[in-house]
Amino acid sequence: MLHAIIRAERMPVVKEQLRNIGIGGMTVSSVSGWSRQRELHLQWRGQPVSYDLVPRMKFEIAVPDDRVELVIRTIVKHARSGESGEQGDGIIFLSSIEQAVNIATLEEGDKSLT
Numbered sequence: 861m862l863h864a865i866i867r868a869e870r871m872p873v874v875k876e877q878l879r880n881i882g883i884g885g886m887t888v889s890s891v892s893g894w895s896r897q898r899e900l901h902l903q904w905r906g907q908p909v910s911y912d913l914v915p916r917m918k919f920e921i922a923v924p925d926d927r928v929e930l931v932i933r934t935i936v937k938h939a940r941s942g943e944s945g946e947q948g949d950g951i952i953f954l955s956s957i958e959q960a961v962n963i964a965t966l967e968e969g970d971k972s973l974t
Contacts, residue, residue: 861957862931863921865891865941866950871917877938878921881930887920895951914948922957924970950962 866874873890878886892913923931932952938948962972 861955862921862923862928863953863955864918864921864935864939864950865893865916865947865952866919866935867941868915868917869914870939874919874926874938876907876936877934878919878931881934883921883931885922889918889920891916891918895948922960922973924973928954 864874868890875888877885882970892915894914919935921931935950935952941949960970960972961968965972
């Protein structure tokens with residue numbers, strides 16, 4: 861299972877590029893949090909406002925082992941700010957899936973992911 865947390869404004873581009881490489885399904889959620897970038901400083905109606913929880917988008921994608929590297933490269937390429945990236949561009953986590961079953965087709969394992 862791949863979990864990617866990225867800047868909200870990069871979500872449409874990343875989602876489209878994942879479709880282009882053949883990712884058939886994913887879950888996308890609005891999340892908020894912080895890491896090294898502790899606060900977001902903006903203005904609202906001319907007044908400074910600080911947010912300690914920064915809005916982000918979270919992708920959850922069940923990816924077959926043979927496609928993990930392609931998915932990671934795609935997300936990094938399209939979620940990154942500029943050539944060198946910036947603090948707060950996001951993070952990717954990987955975890956293993958012990959079993960997967962497609963409820964409609966009853967297919968199991970990698971076949972259930974396509």
